[in-house]
Amino acid sequence: MSENTIIQNDKQHVWHHLTQHKAFETVDPLVIVKGKGMVVTDSKGDDYLDATSGGVWTVNLGFGRDDMVEVVSNQLKDLPYFAGSFGTEPGAKFAQKLTSLMPGLDRVYYSNSGSEANEKGYKMVRQRAHSYNDGKKHKIIYRDRDYHGTTIGALSSTGHAQRKNQYGPFAPGFVEMPHCCCYRCPFGKKYGECNIECAHALETIIKQEGPDTVGSVVLEPITAGGGVIPPVPEYFPIIESICRKYDVLLHIDEVVCGIGRTGKWFGYQNYDVQPDIVTIAKGLAAGYAAISVTVTSEKVFDYFKQDPTDPESYFRDISTFGGCTAGPVAGVKTLSIIQSENLLENVNTMGDYLMDKLFELQEKHPVIGDVRGKGLLCGVELVKDRKTKEPLSDEIVIAIAGHCLKNKVMIGRSNRSFVNANNVLLFSPAFITTKSDIDAIITAVDNALEVNT
Numbered sequence: 001m002s003e004n005t006i007i008q009n010d011k012q013h014v015w016h017h018l019t020q021h022k023a024f025e026t027v028d029p030l031v032i033v034k035g036k037g038m039v040v041t042d043s044k045g046d047d048y049l050d051a052t053s054g055g056v057w058t059v060n061l062g063f064g065r066d067d068m069v070e071v072v073s074n075q076l077k078d079l080p081y082f083a084g085s086f087g088t089e090p091g092a093k094f095a096q097k098l099t100s101l102m103p104g105l106d107r108v109y110y111s112n113s114g115s116e117a118n119e120k121g122y123k124m125v126r127q128r129a130h131s132y133n134d135g136k137k138h139k140i141i142y143r144d145r146d147y148h149g150t151t152i153g154a155l156s157s158t159g160h161a162q163r164k165n166q167y168g169p170f171a172p173g174f175v176e177m178p179h180c181c182c183y184r185c186p187f188g189k190k191y192g193e194c195n196i197e198c199a200h201a202l203e204t205i206i207k208q209e210g211p212d213t214v215g216s217v218v219l220e221p222i223t224a225g226g227g228v229i230p231p232v233p234e235y236f237p238i239i240e241s242i243c244r245k246y247d248v249l250l251h252i253d254e255v256v257c258g259i260g261r262t263g264k265w266f267g268y269q270n271y272d273v274q275p276d277i278v279t280i281a282k283g284l285a286a287g288y289a290a291i292s293v294t295v296t297s298e299k300v301f302d303y304f305k306q307d308p309t310d311p312e313s314y315f316r317d318i319s320t321f322g323g324c325t326a327g328p329v330a331g332v333k334t335l336s337i338i339q340s341e342n343l344l345e346n347v348n349t350m351g352d353y354l355m356d357k358l359f360e361l362q363e364k365h366p367v368i369g370d371v372r373g374k375g376l377l378c379g380v381e382l383v384k385d386r387k388t389k390e391p392l393s394d395e396i397v398i399a400i401a402g403h404c405l406k407n408k409v410m411i412g413r414s415n416r417s418f419v420n421a422n423n424v425l426l427f428s429p430a431f432i433t434t435k436s437d438i439d440a441i442i443t444a445v446d447n448a449l450e451v452n453t
């Protein structure tokens with residue numbers, strides 16, 4: 001198809017995600033047609049260095065991998081699909097391999113997006129409440145600045161006020177708690193002098209709501225789209241002990257962090273914590289197939305098989321595309337590539353290198369208020385003034401990312417999530433990234449900050 005035809009078809013018929021289309025009356029949309037390694041090519045033949053892993057933390061092994069394509073295509077020849085009420089060979093194999101990396105978690109429920117995986121977790125909590133707690137222990141606590149998905153239930157549990165605007169009314173039974181970003185401590189404290197109030201806030205909220213009404217708390221291990229917020233080491237152990245005290249299930253949303261992004265298999269494994277429910281999507285099959293999972297402990301699973309005489313006691317949920325076999329087979333291959341190519345090690349080494357370079361940029365550019373991250377999940381918070389921490393305007397942040405794009409480097413940014421606080425640049429190159437890629441990313445950002453601030 002010619003370049004013009006691709007663009008005309010796109011302009012006339014495609015509704016892009018997160019996009020105001022009026023602009024396309026005067027400029028062409030960017031249409032990506034292929035990729036190899038860390039580089040993608042648009043319909044005009046221009047190459048871009050992708051520091052976003054496919055825009056949203058997904059193509060973690062890089063583009064154009066024949067080894068991934070081969071396992072998926074072979075599987076499609078054997079069996080492309082069968083409904084998830086039956087077993088399949090890739091489903092069984094991937095569940096075993098995945099849970100072998102997650103001590104204390106044993107069951108894998110397949111679906112096809114991060115939002116859906118979270119919805120499954122919420123439905124498990126709600127049904128457990130009905131079966132064991134007269135329907136009372138159904139509330140789900142979520143955190144300000146965490147994102148859990150786009151469906152109404154997942155959005156109801158999301159702390160991005162601007163992203164939620166105009167999509168209400170939301171589902172009842174979701175309760176917000178403060179975030180844990182030290183740079184903007186909701187309690188006005190300083191780490192080292194504080195009592196980790198952000199974690200203890202969970203207990204206050206559970207008590208306010210009534211412990212017999214709270215079923216779970218859902219948290220990103222490191223907040224991603226909400227501005228890259230790694231918690232302090234004390235945070236998760238406190239959260240877990242509060243959960244245990246009040247019989248509240250701990251649901252960790254690993255949709256971004258899961259499978260290596262933070263330098264460990266799972267984000268939560270950077271902290272001393274044992275979840276009950278873990279949801280994973282995005283990088284689970286590195287973007288070579290759509291797949292998500294809700295992984296639970298055997299204890300959670302057991303709630304749903306205790307009374308076989310009750311026709312409503314088992315988990316009565318289905319996801320049509322949770323029966324696709326390409327996802328689990330690509331998931332098995334993703335795990336084996338990460339292991340055989342020592343990619344966790346590369347995530348750690350390159351992540352440290354990227355962070356060092358971002359700190360160097362911070363010394364040079366006063367607009368960089370804070371640099372945060374772990375592994376290859378890094379963020380740079382931009383401010384008008386380091387003292388007041390007033391966020392840099394959306395317009396300038398957009399211009400900085402746009403400047404990088406003009407120079408053929410794709411970086412991410414927090415995107416219309418919070419009024420007056422969409423001020424974090426996001427960096428998440430694929431796990432195969434090299435020092436020279438990172439140098440090129442840093443040069444583009446340096447340049448963009450020079451010109452736009």
Ligand SMILES: Cc1ncc(COP(=O)(O)O)c(C=O)c1O
Nearest residue numbers: 113114115147148149255256281
């Ligand atoms: C932490 C987190 N959870 C859930 C989701 C939703 O995933 P999906 O877009 O696959 O529904 C996202 C998407 O960005 C996410 O960042």
